[in-house]
Amino acid sequence: MISISNVTKTYKGSPKPALDDVSLEIEKGDFVFLVGASGSGKSSLLRLMLREEVPSKGEVFVLGENLVAIPSRRVPYFRRKIGVVFQDFRLLPNKTVFQNVAFTLEVLGKSSAFISEAVPEVLNLVGLGEKADRLPSELSGGEQQRVAVARAIVNKPAILLADEPTGNLDPATSAGIMALLEKINQTGTTVVMATHDVGTVDRLKRRVVELSGGLIMRDDRKSGYQHALPNTDQIDLPAGEQE
Amino acid sequence: MRLGFVFREITQGLRRNVSMVISIILVTFLSLTFVGTAGLLQAQIGQMKTYWYDRAQVAVYLCTNTSPADVCPQGEASSDVKATVEAKLKDPTLASFVSKYYFEDHKAAYKKFQEQFKGNSVAKYVTKDQLNETFWVKLKDPNKSAVIAETFTGIAGVEEVRDQRSYLDQIFSILNAASIAAIGIAVIMLASSALLISTTIRLSAFSRRREIGIMRLVGASNFFIQLPFILEGVVAAAIGSVLAGVAVLALVQFFVQGYLAQKLPLTSFVDLSDGLVIVPLLVLAGVLLAGLASGVAIRRYLKI
Numbered sequence: 001m002i003s004i005s006n007v008t009k010t011y012k013g014s015p016k017p018a019l020d021d022v023s024l025e026i027e028k029g030d031f032v033f034l035v036g037a038s039g040s041g042k043s044s045l046l047r048l049m050l051r052e053e054v055p056s057k058g059e060v061f062v063l064g065e066n067l068v069a070i071p072s073r074r075v076p077y078f079r080r081k082i083g084v085v086f087q088d089f090r091l092l093p094n095k096t097v098f099q100n101v102a103f104t105l106e107v108l109g110k111s112s113a114f115i116s117e118a119v120p121e122v123l124n125l126v127g128l129g130e131k132a133d134r135l136p137s138e139l140s141g142g143e144q145q146r147v148a149v150a151r152a153i154v155n156k157p158a159i160l161l162a163d164e165p166t167g168n169l170d171p172a173t174s175a176g177i178m179a180l181l182e183k184i185n186q187t188g189t190t191v192v193m194a195t196h197d198v199g200t201v202d203r204l205k206r207r208v209v210e211l212s213g214g215l216i217m218r219d220d221r222k223s224g225y226q227h228a229l230p231n232t233d234q235i236d237l238p239a240g241e242q243e
Numbered sequence: 244m245r246l247g248f249v250f251r252e253i254t255q256g257l258r259r260n261v262s263m264v265i266s267i268i269l270v271t272f273l274s275l276t277f278v279g280t281a282g283l284l285q286a287q288i289g290q291m292k293t294y295w296y297d298r299a300q301v302a303v304y305l306c307t308n309t310s311p312a313d314v315c316p317q318g319e320a321s322s323d324v325k326a327t328v329e330a331k332l333k334d335p336t337l338a339s340f341v342s343k344y345y346f347e348d349h350k351a352a353y354k355k356f357q358e359q360f361k362g363n364s365v366a367k368y369v370t371k372d373q374l375n376e377t378f379w380v381k382l383k384d385p386n387k388s389a390v391i392a393e394t395f396t397g398i399a400g401v402e403e404v405r406d407q408r409s410y411l412d413q414i415f416s417i418l419n420a421a422s423i424a425a426i427g428i429a430v431i432m433l434a435s436s437a438l439l440i441s442t443t444i445r446l447s448a449f450s451r452r453r454e455i456g457i458m459r460l461v462g463a464s465n466f467f468i469q470l471p472f473i474l475e476g477v478v479a480a481a482i483g484s485v486l487a488g489v490a491v492l493a494l495v496q497f498f499v500q501g502y503l504a505q506k507l508p509l510t511s512f513v514d515l516s517d518g519l520v521i522v523p524l525l526v527l528a529g530v531l532l533a534g535l536a537s538g539v540a541i542r543r544y545l546k547i
Contacts, residue, residue, distance in 0.1 A: 076464045077464075092453060104457075106248045
């Protein structure tokens with residue numbers, strides 16, 4: 001499903017690679033946590049899987065596509081098969097909940113009949129059926145993240161990538177989002193989630209991939225968050241822009 | 244659905260930066276009006292050229308008593324001279340070039356002069372014998388005037404051979420320079436409107452960079468992301484160029500046909516049919532320019 005082999009990623013102006021000879025296999029239906037301090041390479045890894053970045057060295061295969069060789073005109077079609085959720089939600093502030101979710105389908109050219117059926121269905125799934133006509137500014141953070149999740153999965157992607165989806169939320173709300181992600185995972189969607197949230201990782205007992213300084217330090221199935229390295233960077237202020 | 248979506252995005256974009264859209268409309272309007280006027284001027288010059296070149300004749304001026312002594316030492320041209328000139332015009336070698344000719348004597352020349360300079364004080368002082376008797380020669384091919392000039396220049400009793408086109412050429416070269424200057428200004432204005440369009444589209448893309456980011460994230464094709472922006476520029480420019488078309492047609496109808504043609508009834512002027520040829524070209528130019536400018540402007544927001 002996702003196969004990363006011997007990938008090195010170096011950004012311009014930085015001598016130290018963000019990812020250093022990393023290899024990782026993720027199977028269909030997996031639920032994988034990427035953990036590690038800021039700058040450990042979690043986000044770089046997610047960006048490679050989404051083909052927002054191309055590795056400096058090595059190979060990335062996602063859903064059978066070779067992301068190093070894929071021509072840029074095919075990238076949009078590849079991305080339609082992948083859902084993404086971010087820490088800062090990235091909703092359109094001037095569109096309602098319904099319109100935010102429908103936007104994805106409109107962009108993909110789906111018929112209005114399909115949209116008016118699929119959007120309420122997915123909003124019910126995330127528990128926002130009643131709030132379809134609200135604007136993002138009228139919702140709580142947890143509800144906004146649910147809208148973002150709804151938008152990511154409305155097109156039934158095979159993979160859901162989540163970059164610190166609970167980073168801006170309190171523990172109770174985070175638990176709600178995690179329950180939602182588990183529910184999505186149970187339908188067969190592969191979920192890859194980068195996070196700092198120790199409690200969540202410990203509770204869920206899923207596969208954990210720990211990164212540090214661009215290297216994979218640990219890759220444990222059914223594991224909690226026991227650090228291979230002493231972790232000093234647990235205080236991470238929310239960096240995203242709020243609506 | 245897709246079309247409706249694109250249409251909504253365009254109206255949203257147009258509404259979001261109204262002032263810039265208005266400036267695009269005005270700049271395209273002005274620059275294309277300039278282009279259209281320059282085009283009409285060119286058409287007018289072309290039309291006048293055919294009209295006047297067709298009527299231009301070669302004049303063989305005969306000597307008078309007041310002619311300069313170095314060209315006309317024997318004074319007034321005798322009837323022998325007239326007979327010689329006429330015989331040469333009838334001669335088969337020349338006759339093949341000549342369409343027709345006629346002789347204008349002192350009396351006819353005086354009458355014409357009095358008509359032309361009616362009210363001018365010159366008319367009072369001129370006497371009949373001061374005005375040249377002239378053979379007016381109309382050529383089959385107006386470009387062959389040199390043949391007449393060669394044949395008659397230097398013959399005793401002929402003061403001068405003059406192709407009327409030489410006067411016309413001066414006028415046309417002035418008009419031509421004017422229309423080239425107009426085209427030059429028009430090109431500069433078109434360049435500035437292209438820059439303005441690309442700036443506006445860039446602003447519009449910047450203010451919607453969230454939407455663009457999300458569109459890219461969910462896998463919208465580049466063409467689909469581009470389309471609303473390019474159409475936004477094209478719609479604004481199309482409005483401007485249609486206005487320019489209306490302005491050009493109004494210029495033809497009310498200024499050229501309504502005013503100039505009344506004042507100068509003998510000259511043929513461009514009319515609405517010429518205007519209707521230019522207007523679609525203007526609109527096409529405006530739309531292409533806007534499409535190109537906004538397409539280039541949006542490109543850098545689309546790097547995957």
